[in-house]
Amino acid sequence: INAICQLQRPEFSHTSICNRCHECCGGLRVLYWPQLPNKPDMLNVHLVPHTHDDVGWLKTVDQYYYGDRNDIQHAGVQYILDSVVDQLIKNPDRRFIYVETAFFYRWWKQQSSATQQTVKQLVDEGRLEFVNGGWCMSDEATTHYSAVIDQMTIGLRFLNETFGPCGRPRVAWHIDPFGHAREHASMFAQMGYDGLFFGRLDYQDRAHRMREKEQELLWRASDSLTPPMADLFTGILPNGYNPPEGFCWDQFCDDPPIRDDPDLEDYNVDDVVKRFLAIAKNQATVYKTNHIIMTMGSDFQYENANLWYKNLDKLIHYVNALQAKGSKVNVLYSTPSCYLQELHRANLTWALKTDDFFPYADDAHDFWTGYFTSRPALKRYERISNGNLQVICNQLEVLGGPVSRKGPFGEGDSQTMKKAMAVAQHHDAVSGTEKQHVANDYARKLAEGWQHCQVVVSNSLAGLSSSSAERIYCDNLNVSVCPLTETRSYCSIINNTDPMHLVHVNCTCMCFLNIIHMTKYRKLNICVYVLQFLQVTFDPDTGLLSSLSNLETKQTIKLTQNFYWYNASDGKNMDSSQPSGAYIFRPNSSTPFGISRTAKTETVQTSVVQEVRQWFAPWVSQVVRLYTDSRTLELEWTVGPVPIDDHLGKEVITRLDTSIKTSEIFYTDSNGREVLQRRKDFRPTWQLKQSEPIAGNYYPINSRAFIKDDEDQLTVVTDRSQGGASIQNGSLEIMLHRRLLYDDFRGVGEPLNEISSIFPEGLVVRGRLLLSLDRPPTAADTHRPLAQQVVLQPLLTFTDGELNSNTRLEFSGLQAALPPAVHLLTLTQWDKDKVLLRLEHQFQSWESKRNSKPVTVNLQKLFSTLDVLGASELNLSANQWKDEMSRFDWTPQTDEKPLLKTFEDHSDWEVTLRPMEIRTFLLRVRLR
Template identity: 75%
Template structure:
């Protein structure tokens, strides 16, 4: 079975039936089990297959879409929102919304409703009786209850990584497929609340089979231009590496965000008057309601292109008492349509996004073409929503490493077989972490825009998922290595804490590499020390041996580089014997002023080695690595009262404050910089490394001066970037950014810093004809290129005011450990290469940071019969191919996603089609059958059909692009 990945930046995924070799636990196969269980449902008629959704030709058709927007955590936790708990914070109870909506749909066959967040629906569904479940299935089959979007949550688009987005979409869509079959499959993506929109999301939605995409938020200047030009609906060309229309997605901007028109909200949370239609009563208002509605409808029609317009009738957590909404909507439809007998050409109907999209398609028009994205988002001149790109940096990091751990957990679940889930260390599972990670993708979760107690709950759920996966991982490692020694997980290595390595005289390091290629990964292990410098002799007993002597800074950490020689592999480094002797050699402290003049020599980076002198000179001669800060606006400003907050970034000046004019620098095997007592940085260059490591530590951010602060790392170089820099899109595509510029409209810049910040998920770079400086981040952060030759990335934010966007509290994080303010530590990796070959370095480097090796430990001696190496693959995959997903689907099938990770023309060597032999891919699994699926694994690829759209010529705006796609095999 040969799978050819034809397109650059494509994803190929398969579901395959597997069989273990005799050396491992065998499996039993039922090849048709998956297909019959998922698609064995009654056939329903989708809007695309039906002749009409109730519109009238020749009239202005107003599609009323009853909906609720249910945040999967924001002001309350997920659990509190579902049950309706803590209504003192916000009155909201999702279980009552679904109860009430189903009841009201049954009372009138014309009524419709859409639902989005599968995480909530899944909970509600499990609590229903068989009779109620059958009733709901009938509503779904009739198209009266329609699922849109269908992911576990409505994900954020700025701070999420594409692999985690695909996972959470797959989880939600699989539940809908398993429960409702074809009738429950969403045809429309629906991101009405995220704060800006990423092109990679559009590409993924297209490859998941969606016909269209609707959202509510875009920059106020962009919206104004589009309203005048009647370009609020367009064709988004989300990849230049894929042949159109593979990544083309029809995209519509909703007229009122996602709220109803002003004066037409009939929820218990609304203040608008009901329709009073008894003519004998003094307050009869039907005529006024009809007149106002017709005026709004005609006004909306002027800024859209067809005789069909859409109105979202609902908002946050509405329809808890659905009778209020439906009783008034019934009347509105009846009384407005009665005016047709008097010559009115307005027809109002209950509708859904799919019905509306069908009529736009039937209009057979051409649509403007868009190729860039919708960042940054501003809702007013001084209100740029670019702060949340960095808000809650500790949570952002925890989400990112949890994604890495989840991928490892899923792989080991497949490689270990049933014993992974129930083995010597108890019952383990990956589902708990899958659900926690899916919830964490929500646009008020990893974004950092939730209340503090909700952020704590997201972290708690992730920690619980880790605990379940740790049991699974221990079971698999025990089975594959033949050693039942307990595995120790040191989860605080980033702060040099690991009780085992600090106390044990002999221990083993277990390394699992989740990538499909070998990696070199530095690991810093804390060891016991005193106030002396220590010399540590490390001996590794392997099929190959590695011996090195390292001088240690007192009581901190031992740095070793591990070289897993295999891919998708486990390597055990047994019997680490630490021979510790004191050494009294001292190193001088060096003071370097950031204000001194530099003569950068970019080409010297490639010749750097672990030389102390060269490393020190790198800092002082290549470019300036400055940690600075902005003081946050407190709203006391003549231009605007807007404050910096969880969402919005608004510094009170356009020039950052240097934290210290001098930085104390100590040089060991690394360079340590102290800019102030609360800001420091360690600079390292490991032997044979492709990148320089900057490990920054920020906090507690002082607020004694009553000013919030936003700390940045700024890299100044001699590169002639000409106002242009590049960022990734959700960790995958790369887009060009230009200072004070938007590709689709003439920008009036009012915030020179915040208005030039963009999301950075994994990497950003600047370049000229000779050099490219790339920064790889370990979490999503915000950044920009404010000056030519410079990159700045925001590291940490501590703010004293709420930005009046709903969260209702300042972003002022503390904890029991850090009551004076949160301390955050992270890493940036810097590489310098010629632009023609830079992608061959920064793309795999970013991948290694996202999917880093799992390090575990065992205490004492290992048994002599312990298996020291294992690889789940027969051979390393080609450099262009990334193994994105290996996950157990059901008892007999595995979901496999392979990704061509290079854009067209990005790499002379790697931007070519690649052939992969699936039968010879795994070392312990025999592939018995393969079926290709779409990216979200909820359709067979050969059965996936999408609406075709015609684009206007001359409207394509773009930067640099790429694509995704996916398949599956049975």
């Protein structure tokens, strides 16, 4: 096992060295450690020492790292890593896994070269193993796939460049997220992981899987990618991510240590061993093999690692000593990848799953579906920041060349924004389940990252447009504030209307809408609005929407839209004491309260847009907007401050009631990509006993949801992650805002009641829903690109006055438009002469006659300013060459045989994308 494997790519001078951990054979690496001291005729118990370090939750990222504000929570990550490394050195049998690269990266930079060398040796020997390896452990319900891929790439790149193949994680480890998305599993599979382990599972689902011994399964995470491309072995951990009861030996724990001096009165070895054997044998009855796993650690544990390891050493010694007396239990230090290797060696068939693990409940009235919507302003800011990073900062840094980083407006960088966005993907960040001061810190980091990116954008635009005019960014356009346009009579706007197309527009800054009709609701005379593609009607008595028509397809549906709120439970209920909180959604009633049956209205019309402005209450209003050349209807809602004078928290929704015959079925996206079917009061793999008819039917909506029948499909595209449901036939409801007065006892320790100096009476939130009406066979041709446009929305920058005559008014980074099915997902600087490119096919295999077909793209003919000199394909996370990636093959309990994926590229430069496929390339480029 001491062989050194050196694989080179001459065109990139890339070298991968395997040192003392992986065996080389014929140029191929054996990817796992030598076999551990397992015993095939015994029950092997894999003890996995670990710590779970939230990248912000009750304390900020910085406070957690340094151990600051221990009055909130005692936790200091730097001390955990110090202590673990010290204890690993003392016993070569000991092992430890680490997950969050955001923390490890910071710790690593502060270490001496001697310590770094010691850590590298521990990694090489497999005693310190990285699992997951992303910048954070991301949330799975409220994150967009593009941001997840980015944060994984950042973390894995650091591990790859620091430790080589020995530091490359083989296992995805999502032990704490609150429900699990199919798209995450698909991404992990395409990143080269052999398996995924998680801890949180619906309590009814777990009971079913324990009975059937299906807590370890094969997850087929795509209905478009050819198996086993998106197949991922998935294991459900037995104790969440905590130790078995009675076996926690951290400084925060109260369990007694192992007292092994037989001369002492309180000698307890026999009792400890007896209890441990009982737990191990009981656990073995609900798993399929003679290998079981136990997580020995929890939140921010191992700050004094000596406590854990001293007791674990003793536990292993005394349990295994009984083998001489006939015991058939073997205990060993292990890691998730070592455990997974043994499951693979068992060569069994595994239950197959094709749906996802939402929603998650840990008890009958405790559904974790509130966080789908919690902190809607932060969720929107994260989504805007992702668009600015992906489209504006990253791409302009590449297209503008070196001057973008150091140019007329100073030195800028994209890294600050990338790291801020990566932290924001954490399962207590964009999820909205952190304390208020931590949410503020996430937003502050995003704002700071955008400041760095603005310099990159200004420098790049100066070069591309041949204009050195100062660029002005109106960061408060979300509240209609822009000092330049309010104080100048003339300005210039740069509108990034496409990821690869910039347009300069001269315009007057102060634009006034021509108000042609204004009236109160019962006197609404104009109730039909017709433009080129859509017709909208309003009820003249109520002022509410009444129908929507697609003039191209000659479709019309009844459509009523209004606002409601659910009474949030305060925990004083007969059935349960569970209140609504940041995590939990628990309404007091299954029937929402209507905010108003009518809307006061005002109509506005210009040559490009018609609007109906609606007021439902002092704290709820909306603009229904129809653009001349648009195929979508825009609903711009404003909610807040949510009133709490009645001392009741409120869960505010909008509901669309239609004539579509849905049969209690609706559809949601998974992390912005593939679409899954949802059915009321139903789970595909187990018999649901429904105890919360509203919260138990809520699902995450990351970018879109739709309802349909044979004739009509109504799609709603959201501008942030939100929760939604279809409680009644033909209806779709989306939660917009939450203001709650009680904590839900899941650890955050404060109610979700967002106030600030700007909003002392409560948070006001504004957002948009885009509605499209199509025939079901062609609806995806509309809603797929529409969802991408909302995620990657245009950025407006301004200059003071007119542009000079030498200014280049238009620029396109592409030589030609990409085919409709292809989306340029990633274009970002990798190092001096290389860029990372991801191209994706954005349609599922079944959803479009026109676009669900393979598409071929020529890499050399993509860009207008870049000569592509070399290209090599990587896996999705860009930490391994694609042709070197190998994963375990698993056999599902089905007659299907996995098909190995093949590429049919026409040349070195032409690449073919099949439905839902993402291909990642490292390009060596030269700026023209």
